[in-house]
Amino acid sequence: MQTKILLDEDEMPRRWYNIQADLSAPLDPPLNPKTGAPATPGDLASIFPMELIRQEMARERFIDIPEEVIEILRLWRPSPLYRARRLEQFLGTPARIYYKYEGGSPAGSHKPNTAVPQAYYNRDEGIERIATETGAGQWGSAIAFATSHFDMDCTVYMVRASYDQKPYRKMMMQVWGAECHSSPTTLTACGRSVLEKDPQTSGSLGIAISEAVEDAATHSNTNYALGSVLNHVCLHQTIIGLEAREQLASVDEYPDVVVACVGGGSNFGGIAFPFAGDKLTGKVPDVDIVGVEPAACPTLTKGLYAYDYGDEAGLTPILKMFTLGHDFVPPAIHAGGLRYHGDSPLVSRLVRDGTARAVSVYQNDVFEAAQTFARTEGIIPAPEAAHAIRTTIDIALECRKTGEAKTILFNNTGHGHFDLAAYDAYYAGRLPDYDYPDALIRDALSRLPKVG
Amino acid sequence: MLDLHTIGLVVNPIAGMGGRVGLKGTDGLVDRARILGAEPMALGRAIEALRPLADRNLRFLTAAGEMGETALRAAGITRCSIVYHPSKPSTARDTREACLKCITEGIDLLLFCGGDGTARDVADAVDQTVPVLGIPAGVKMFSSVFAVDPGAVEAAIPEDAPLRCIEAEVIDVDEEAYRANEFRTVLHAVVRTLAAPGLVQVSKQVFEEVDEERARAAIGAFIADAMLPGILYVLGPGTTTAAVTLHLGLQGTLLGFDAVLDGRLAGSDLDERGILTLLDSVGEARLVLSVIGAQGFVIGRGTQVCTPAVLRRIGLEHLVLLGTPGKLAMTPTLHVDTGDPELDDAFGPHLQVVTGYGTAQRKPRAIRTRFTDPEVTFGKNRM
Numbered sequence: 001m002q003t004k005i006l007l008d009e010d011e012m013p014r015r016w017y018n019i020q021a022d023l024s025a026p027l028d029p030p031l032n033p034k035t036g037a038p039a040t041p042g043d044l045a046s047i048f049p050m051e052l053i054r055q056e057m058a059r060e061r062f063i064d065i066p067e068e069v070i071e072i073l074r075l076w077r078p079s080p081l082y083r084a085r086r087l088e089q090f091l092g093t094p095a096r097i098y099y100k101y102e103g104g105s106p107a108g109s110h111k112p113n114t115a116v117p118q119a120y121y122n123r124d125e126g127i128e129r130i131a132t133e134t135g136a137g138q139w140g141s142a143i144a145f146a147t148s149h150f151d152m153d154c155t156v157y158m159v160r161a162s163y164d165q166k167p168y169r170k171m172m173m174q175v176w177g178a179e180c181h182s183s184p185t186t187l188t189a190c191g192r193s194v195l196e197k198d199p200q201t202s203g204s205l206g207i208a209i210s211e212a213v214e215d216a217a218t219h220s221n222t223n224y225a226l227g228s229v230l231n232h233v234c235l236h237q238t239i240i241g242l243e244a245r246e247q248l249a250s251v252d253e254y255p256d257v258v259v260a261c262v263g264g265g266s267n268f269g270g271i272a273f274p275f276a277g278d279k280l281t282g283k284v285p286d287v288d289i290v291g292v293e294p295a296a297c298p299t300l301t302k303g304l305y306a307y308d309y310g311d312e313a314g315l316t317p318i319l320k321m322f323t324l325g326h327d328f329v330p331p332a333i334h335a336g337g338l339r340y341h342g343d344s345p346l347v348s349r350l351v352r353d354g355t356a357r358a359v360s361v362y363q364n365d366v367f368e369a370a371q372t373f374a375r376t377e378g379i380i381p382a383p384e385a386a387h388a389i390r391t392t393i394d395i396a397l398e399c400r401k402t403g404e405a406k407t408i409l410f411n412n413t414g415h416g417h418f419d420l421a422a423y424d425a426y427y428a429g430r431l432p433d434y435d436y437p438d439a440l441i442r443d444a445l446s447r448l449p450k451v452g
Numbered sequence: 453m454l455d456l457h458t459i460g461l462v463v464n465p466i467a468g469m470g471g472r473v474g475l476k477g478t479d480g481l482v483d484r485a486r487i488l489g490a491e492p493m494a495l496g497r498a499i500e501a502l503r504p505l506a507d508r509n510l511r512f513l514t515a516a517g518e519m520g521e522t523a524l525r526a527a528g529i530t531r532c533s534i535v536y537h538p539s540k541p542s543t544a545r546d547t548r549e550a551c552l553k554c555i556t557e558g559i560d561l562l563l564f565c566g567g568d569g570t571a572r573d574v575a576d577a578v579d580q581t582v583p584v585l586g587i588p589a590g591v592k593m594f595s596s597v598f599a600v601d602p603g604a605v606e607a608a609i610p611e612d613a614p615l616r617c618i619e620a621e622v623i624d625v626d627e628e629a630y631r632a633n634e635f636r637t638v639l640h641a642v643v644r645t646l647a648a649p650g651l652v653q654v655s656k657q658v659f660e661e662v663d664e665e666r667a668r669a670a671i672g673a674f675i676a677d678a679m680l681p682g683i684l685y686v687l688g689p690g691t692t693t694a695a696v697t698l699h700l701g702l703q704g705t706l707l708g709f710d711a712v713l714d715g716r717l718a719g720s721d722l723d724e725r726g727i728l729t730l731l732d733s734v735g736e737a738r739l740v741l742s743v744i745g746a747q748g749f750v751i752g753r754g755t756q757v758c759t760p761a762v763l764r765r766i767g768l769e770h771l772v773l774l775g776t777p778g779k780l781a782m783t784p785t786l787h788v789d790t791g792d793p794e795l796d797d798a799f800g801p802h803l804q805v806v807t808g809y810g811t812a813q814r815k816p817r818a819i820r821t822r823f824t825d826p827e828v829t830f831g832k833n834r835m
């Protein structure tokens with residue numbers, strides 16, 4: 001029996017799947033943060049290229065992947081689909097577990113799937129430099145890799161605490177020729193004003209976003225790029241689910257359950273949208289689609305479905321999504337990529353409509369699952385990916401009880417080679433199980449004046 | 453070498469004797485402990501802590517004989533003055549008197565050697581002006597003023613730098629009840645201790661960047677923001693709940709129970725009856741408790757206020773627990789002891805503790821039978 005189910009390079013999908021085509025009603029539009037009116041393409045043109053703005057609002061079902069992008073994706077795509085037989089045996093489950101492994105990309109995660117097309121469209125429209133932010137460094141290293149292939153410059157504002165504590169991602173960016181700054185910097189007005197107030201600040205994602213957006217808005221040769229949340233980012237990631245559907249079909253399978261972790265929602269959208277599309281169009285009406293989030297930052301399970309800012313500073317368009325409030329600062333879980341207050345509007349919509357559902361898990365349970373996976377399947381997963389593994393294991397154990405032989409597909413978004421300090425903390429018993437005090441937060445929010 | 457600190461030293465010579473012979477505390481049991489073959493351990497612990505200080509440019513004030521002088525001599529420290537002569541055998545009164553004497557003579561830090569009982573006596577003598585640091589030598593060390601081990605004392609006292617201090621809780625565990633495997637914990641006092649992450653129990657920090665005082669302020673602001681009109685908030689003792697009243701600009705009690713309704717103080721230093729009376733006049737209430745002490749108590753019956761009747765009337769679903777990340781990092785489990793095992797079980801296997809503005813942690817609740825052997829428990833929890 002096969003362990004790896006592989007596609008040839010010429011079997012790689014040539015089009016992305018746009019789930020906006022199959023929604024029962026269009027998405028609520030993003031709003032201009034200054035006027036509160038629906039954002040126009042012109043509002044976004046100072047920081048994004050026109051083609052990405054078009055994709056953000058597009059309603060056609062498929063969008064062609066440019067040939068130059070396909071050429072670069074070939075470096076690691078199609079990505080393998082694994083049958084996790086050793087994990088199944090260890091769990092004693094009748095379930096069949098499959099996973100897509102995205103950790104084989106040069107940057108070690110799914111992020112280059114969108115970094116490459118984003119760099120391409122920017123270069124195509126004459127942009128010479130990308131400015132972006134990064135938290136723990138996954139996105140920063142992916143965009144550094146991508147821009148290096150188009151001879152573009154790249155400036156990454158990396159949250160100071162990570163810059164100091166996690167030096168390896170910063171070094172990767174340097175290898176690929178990007179400039180990586182410890183944010184807040186003295187290069188931007190908003191960085192300078194933060195430093196003036198608090199020279200010792202450890203920085204935040206909100207500050208880093210503001211710096212990158214300011215940089216892009218004040219330099220005509222420079223655009224901004226975002227690694228998750230937006231519709232075009234999820235669109236680029238659908239190559240994962242499209243490949244997976246092909247690969248499963250080649251062994252006569254179709255998943256009963258699709259599982260992925262949710263930070264900003266891009267890898268979840270990437271693996272799940274093709275199957276959600278089958279569900280929405282009635283082709284396969286009962287596939288169970290599950291997003292997994294940290295108990296510390298339970299956007300989909302405990303958040304509000306409402307318009308909110310995408311960043312702390314309130315510079316980005318206002319998006320209709322599940323949110324914990326743009327001023328919510330999630331605790332320092334080791335899955336840094338899942339510390340986001342909001343969620344992709346598309347993913348939020350699917351959860352609101354019941355097409356997908358969400359669960360939340362605690363940090364120590366996540367690392368226990370990660371260890372089980374590493375000891376059976378070999379790959380040491382990124383803490384983000386391990387959230388999906390936790391829930392996959394839970395579902396497989398449920399199958400052992402009920403005797404159901406479900407087919408489970410999950411997204412293994414990256415390796416954890418730069419996260420070993422987190423494993424170390426887990427073994428030392430030093431990982432707190434961060435939680436979310438939802439009752440109190442509801443009380444606190446109910447007292448605030450309504451905005452917008 | 454600058455290092456001109458003057459340090460007061462007070463040793464409780466009989467501290468720790470009960471533990472070795474399974475007595476869980478030595479209060480009122482010295483003779484019994486001696487018969488069972490207990491050896492005084494305080495002297496040895498004090499010498500161990502003091503020896504590395506011999507090379508430092510420090511000055512000591514202490515009490516004569518086994519209450520300090522003997523340990524200093526054995527540690528090779530000569531720069532010391534005897535400021536107090538204890539009675540024989542020495543008593544808790546001597547501990548308090550010796551502390552007072554050191555303070556009037558002028559010290560920068562009071563070092564004491566003993567356990568929770570000694571900490572209690574010391575806390576009765578000092579005020580918030582002089583920081584205290586405990587050399588751990590007792591049976592019970594639930595208070596947050598102890599160095600993690602005697603060897604950590606030297607590193608906790610900075611050279612050539614002013615002493616950085618934080619608030620710390622002195623916990624009173626009823627020894628009588630403790631011997632019967634019950635926890636009756638009362639927050640006895642709040643004193644100042646040295647801020648020395650990793651060296652002093654309370655200030656141990658793991659991942660959070662925030663220090664204890666900032667974390668407390670954030671918790672206080674969050675709870676204050678979440679207070680709804682018409683709901684009675686009963687606030688238990690401790691520095692973390694005190695941060696709530698502080699944020700509201702109210703004058704609460706640090707060691708007692710207060711109640712807040714519609715942003716005003718509805719009651720202060722309440723007993724059980726006072727709380728039940730207030731509860732009769734409102735529809736809904738919340739009970740806000742701090743995790744206290746170095747071992748993470750969610751105070752139960754020990755307070756004589758959180759009785760099963762009060763807890764049932766408010767409802768466990770309306771219990772709000774507060775604790776700083778630093779405190780939770782050193783307590784693998786939390787302890788609940790309401791005096792009613794059925795009610796204890798209703799708390800479930802995990803407790804949610806608010807740790808910052810909008811953030812919380814889930815902690816396992818300790819099963820009480822784990823505490824039958826104090827040696828094992830203390831060895832495991834003191835890191």
Ligand SMILES: Cc1ncc(COP(=O)(O)O)c(C=O)c1O
Nearest residue numbers: 138228263264265266267337414
């Ligand atoms: C390995 C990995 N998985 C998952 C995520 C979560 O992001 P998203 O929800 O956009 O897929 C991240 C984000 O940094 C990541 O690095």
